[in-house]
Amino acid sequence: MAVVVGWMTVFLIAEVCIDGLQGIYRALRATYGVSSYVARGFLLSALATPGIIAALLVYGLHNRTTDEYPRCAECGYILHGLTEPRCPECGTSI
Numbered sequence: 854m855a856v857v858v859g860w861m862t863v864f865l866i867a868e869v870c871i872d873g874l875q876g877i878y879r880a881l882r883a884t885y886g887v888s889s890y891v892a893r894g895f896l897l898s899a900l901a902t903p904g905i906i907a908a909l910l911v912y913g914l915h916n917r918t919t920d921e922y923p924r925c926a927e928c929g930y931i932l933h934g935l936t937e938p939r940c941p942e943c944g945t946s947i
Contacts, residue, residue: 863901 882892922933930942938947 877896882889887895922931924931925940925943925945925947927945928940928943930940932940932947935941935947939945940947
């Protein structure tokens with residue numbers, strides 16, 4: 854239900870933005886002769902793309918792990934506290 858409400862909000866905001874961008878909308882229709890659905894789709898994608906990119910960047914930066922311990926380049930094993938310069942998991946020399 855929350856996803857549906859979220860998408861409805863996105864479309865409502867897009868409609869408001871499209872209504873505010875009537876000059877671009879009319880220019881697309883007059884210059885290129887595109888239908889109203891194509892012009893609205895173009896404007897919706899132009900408005901939604903920066904938001905989607907920002908959301909993906911925030912999600913990617915939020916969910917990355919930041920360990921202070923070094924890891925093996927081959928298998929990812931945490932190398933903290935080793936007595937030998939070799940990964941105990943895969944045997945790679947460090």
